[in-house]
Amino acid sequence: MSKEVNSESVSLCPLSTPAATEQEMLCIFGTGDLGRSLGQRLFQTGYKVVYGSRRPHSCGPLPPGTQVQTQSARLVFVCIHRENYNFLETLAPQLKGKVLVDVSNNLKKNMYPEANAEYLQRLIPGAQVVKGFNTLSAWALQNGPSDASRQVYVCGNSLEAKQAVIEVATKLGFTVLDRGSLTAARELEDFPLQLFPEWRLPLQLATGLTAFFFFYLLIRDVIYSYVVNDKDISFRIMASLANKVFPIVSLIMLSLCYLPGVIAAFLQLYRGTKYKRFPDWLDRWMLCRKQLGLVALALASLHVLYTLIIPIRYYVRYRLAAHTISQIKENKTSPFDTTMAWRTDSYYVIGILGFGLYLLLGITSLPSVSNVLSWREFSFIQSKLGYLTLFFCTFHTYLYGWDKFLQPSSYKWFMLPGYMLSLVVPSVVLVLKLLLLLPCVDSTLTRIRQGWERTDPEKKKKNYQSELAVCSGLCLLHL
Ligand SMILES: Cc1cc2nc3c(=O)[nH]c(=O)nc-3n(C[C@H](O)[C@H](O)[C@H](O)COP(=O)(O)OP(=O)(O)OC[C@H]3O[C@@H](n4cnc5c(N)ncnc54)[C@H](O)[C@@H]3O)c2cc1C
Ligand SMILES: NC(=O)c1ccc[n+]([C@@H]2O[C@H](COP(=O)([O-])OP(=O)(O)OC[C@H]3O[C@@H](n4cnc5c(N)ncnc54)[C@H](OP(=O)(O)O)[C@@H]3O)[C@@H](O)[C@H]2O)c1
Ligand code: HEM
Numbered sequence: 001m002s003k004e005v006n007s008e009s010v011s012l013c014p015l016s017t018p019a020a021t022e023q024e025m026l027c028i029f030g031t032g033d034l035g036r037s038l039g040q041r042l043f044q045t046g047y048k049v050v051y052g053s054r055r056p057h058s059c060g061p062l063p064p065g066t067q068v069q070t071q072s073a074r075l076v077f078v079c080i081h082r083e084n085y086n087f088l089e090t091l092a093p094q095l096k097g098k099v100l101v102d103v104s105n106n107l108k109k110n111m112y113p114e115a116n117a118e119y120l121q122r123l124i125p126g127a128q129v130v131k132g133f134n135t136l137s138a139w140a141l142q143n144g145p146s147d148a149s150r151q152v153y154v155c156g157n158s159l160e161a162k163q164a165v166i167e168v169a170t171k172l173g174f175t176v177l178d179r180g181s182l183t184a185a186r187e188l189e190d191f192p193l194q195l196f197p198e199w200r201l202p203l204q205l206a207t208g209l210t211a212f213f214f215f216y217l218l219i220r221d222v223i224y225s226y227v228v229n230d231k232d233i234s235f236r237i238m239a240s241l242a243n244k245v246f247p248i249v250s251l252i253m254l255s256l257c258y259l260p261g262v263i264a265a266f267l268q269l270y271r272g273t274k275y276k277r278f279p280d281w282l283d284r285w286m287l288c289r290k291q292l293g294l295v296a297l298a299l300a301s302l303h304v305l306y307t308l309i310i311p312i313r314y315y316v317r318y319r320l321a322a323h324t325i326s327q328i329k330e331n332k333t334s335p336f337d338t339t340m341a342w343r344t345d346s347y348y349v350i351g352i353l354g355f356g357l358y359l360l361l362g363i364t365s366l367p368s369v370s371n372v373l374s375w376r377e378f379s380f381i382q383s384k385l386g387y388l389t390l391f392f393c394t395f396h397t398y399l400y401g402w403d404k405f406l407q408p409s410s411y412k413w414f415m416l417p418g419y420m421l422s423l424v425v426p427s428v429v430l431v432l433k434l435l436l437l438l439p440c441v442d443s444t445l446t447r448i449r450q451g452w453e454r455t456d457p458e459k460k461k462k463n464y465q466s467e468l469a470v471c472s473g474l475c476l477l478h479l
Contacts (some may be wrong), residue, residue, distance in 0.1 A: 011016070011277055020407040023048040026168070026203040027073035029088075034103060035079035037141040052076075075135070075164055077101045079370055089123045096126035099161040102185070105135045105192050115185035117155075130156035130165045131185040135192055136174075153177050153191065155184040195277050201284070202253070206299065211248045222417045228412075239313060243306040248366075248422040250299035251393055254358075255426035257293045258390055260285045261383070262432045265445055290365055293386075297362045304355055344417050345417025347399035354392030387433060394426040 018432060026042055028035045039049045050073055076095065078088070082104045088095070093473070102117040112119065132154035133141075133163040141147055154172040156162045166176045179188060196203075218241065225231045225400040267282075268274050278286070310316055331391055363369055364381045401419050404410050410417050435441060448454075 011084075025050060025073040026408065027031065027052060027296055028079055029076060030079035032287050033138040034141070035077070036078060038077055038103075041172055042168070043139050047168070047171075070343075073098075075099045075101065075168065077103060079103055082106065082112070084118065085116075085120060086103060087125060092124050094128060095124050098127050099158075099164050100124065100127045100129045101133060101165055102129055102131050104129045105134050105189055109190055109193055115182070115189055117182055117185035121157075121182060128156065128158040128161035129182060130154055130158075130161050131158075131188050133166050133171065139158075141400065147165060151177060153179050153188050154197060155179040155182055155188060157182050166349040178442040193442075197293045198288050199295075201288050202295045205256070205292070206253060206295045208247055209252060213245045213248050214241065216415070216421075217244055220412050220418070224412045233313065238274070239306060241302060242312075244414065244418050246299045246306065247303035248418050250296045250303060251422045252391060252425050253292055253296035253299070254390055256288045257296070257427065258387065258429050258433070262429055263434065265436050266362060266432070269441070269445055269446050272448065274448050274451070275453065293361060294365065297358050300355060300358055339353050343399060344401055347396050348391050350399060351396040354396055356391040357392060361386055361389060387430075391430060392424055394423065394430060397423055397426075 007183055023046060026047040027050045028039050028042075031051055031053045035051065039051065043049045049129075074097075076098050078085075080088075102120050104116040106112070108118065114122070115131070117129050121127070121129040133152055135151065135153055136149060152169040154162055154165050154169070154176060155178070156165070162178060166178070169176045189469060218237070221241065222234055222236060225233050263282060264278060264286070267278065277283075363381060364373065366380060370378055397419050401417070401423075404417065405420060436445065
């Protein structure tokens with residue numbers, strides 16, 4: 001700053017004298033990571049940048065061409081942590097009338113009773129504080145909007161001040177979203193603290209189901225064999241058990257993508273209208289279907305990779321060789337089982353088709369792909385082909401199970417095989433969907449979704465009477 005300000009702890013002083021004034025001048029307080037990156041971007045965009053620093057001669061390397069001086073800069077970016085804002089109070093007279101851009105974030109939500117930007121406004125009432133740029137990282141600023149988030153959120157009480165900040169952000173190549181007055185600052189400060197909020201539920205569900213099925217199958221397969229048959233097959237945990245748990249969880253999660261749509265349809269049929277809000281839990285469930293589906297796809301991909309290594313596993317090669325040798329020794333050949341050939345080929349092929357469609361759902365959920373699809377195309381793939389995917393994957397598992405459910409050895413310690421448990425939800429979803437496809441049900445649902453409402457005659461009469469009363473009231477008023 002051209003004029004040195006003395007305070008107990010800090011002073012902001014110029015690094016050099018002011019230069020030409022043709023370019024718009026912007027000021028940055030703080031020569032830390034964000035201050036330096038922002039300065040560099042602003043300078044590259046054609047702004048004249050000046051810094052305010054406590055230690056102008058020992059601060060980190062500043063972008064070449066930048067300097068310090070605030071007198072002619074109307075816009076000041078405060079790139080300082082909130083904990084150090086108190087010294088700004090001493091600069092209140094110099095900052096009067098200036099637009100202060102608060103870029104700060106906190107380490108935790110609700111750390112302070114008021115938002116940082118509101119605190120800054122309270123410290124310097126004469127300035128116009130605008131919250132903004134806090135959702136970008138120093139890294140994103142350095143690399144430009146093409147490499148990271150393109151969005152800048154702003155909020156502030158002065159329209160004019162906000163406009164000035166929006167102009168700068170737009171020139172830097174960012175898309176700006178105005179979130180209203182400074183009361184929205186807390187919400188903006190909470191944005192960078194969020195860690196994949198929409199992924200939380202799907203990931204928790206995947207972890208919970210994986211843990212459940214892992215321990216279930218561990219008891220049913222490994223511990224049972226150890227206790228009852230005195231056989232240690234613990235090596236199966238690594239590949240066999242994992243190759244059961246992943247597809248089982250994947251299939252359940254895939255069906256959970258389609259269950260809310262079915263519940264929503266039955267709810268709409270029951271209520272006879274689409275104009276009543278769904279319960280919150282259903283709304284939230286519907287909103288995380290994309291993440292549910294993508295986690296399910298990741299697990300299905302693991303199943304496919306695990307399946308690829310089956311032929312090269314030591315245990316499998318050993319079993320195959322031992323079987324062949326024993327047949328040679330006993331001079332026996334097992335007859336070719338055509339039914340078995342049909343069954344195995346069918347479940348592999350159906351599995352492959354299911355996985356192919358699964359991948360298609362994943363590809364169309366990429367923003368670059370979904371952006372070029374019309375709503376109808378997207379909905380056709382996600383909904384229609386999505387149900388086909390669920391059907392193939394369920395059928396693949398039924399074929400894999402084949403007649404095992406008839407064998408008493410399948411029910412160890414009265415525990416059902418894992419694949420049987422995994423078939424419950426998908427089968428329910430598919431049966432309910434079939435019911436919804438019945439022509440009489442489908443036509444009613446379609447009408448409801450097009451805006452038709454079913455009202456019971458008693459309610460209709462009451463509505464008619466109240467409408468009549470309102471009408472006559474209006475007529476009387478008119479007279
Ligand atoms: C790998 C993978 C990727 C996925 N990616 C995505 C993705 O990118 N985006 C995504 O949304 N899903 C995604 N999903 C989840 C799933 O495929 C879709 O949500 C699919 O559209 C669900 O189909 P549906 O027929 O059950 O429901 P929908 O097509 O959503 O609903 C059926 C009908 O219900 C009505 N309806 C839906 N919601 C409401 C509502 N709130 N109020 C009133 N009526 C309503 C609609 O009119 C629609 O005709 C993905 C799944 C997988 C496996
Ligand atoms: N880094 C990011 O990616 C990022 C992203 C979004 C938002 N932010 C926000 O931007 C602000 C700055 O972050 P940063 O990462 O640049 O921090 P930093 O590297 O620690 O820099 C902070 C700067 O504040 C100045 N300062 C003024 N008074 C101070 C004091 N009493 N004690 C210590 N420093 C003081 C210092 O500059 P001088 O020594 O020159 O005075 C210091 O370099 C924070 O509010 C942060 O929440 C940062
Ligand atoms: C390339 C595609 C696929 C191939 C080649 C394939 C192959 C296999 C094989 C070989 C098994 C038996 C594994 C074993 O003996 O332990 C199996 C089981 C299973 N598969 Fe697939 N699969 C494919 C895709 C899928 C998909 C997309 C799903 C859906 C999520 C799925 C769900 C299942 C289930 C639930 C089981 C039963 C697991 C068990 O309890 O043993 N598969 N599959």
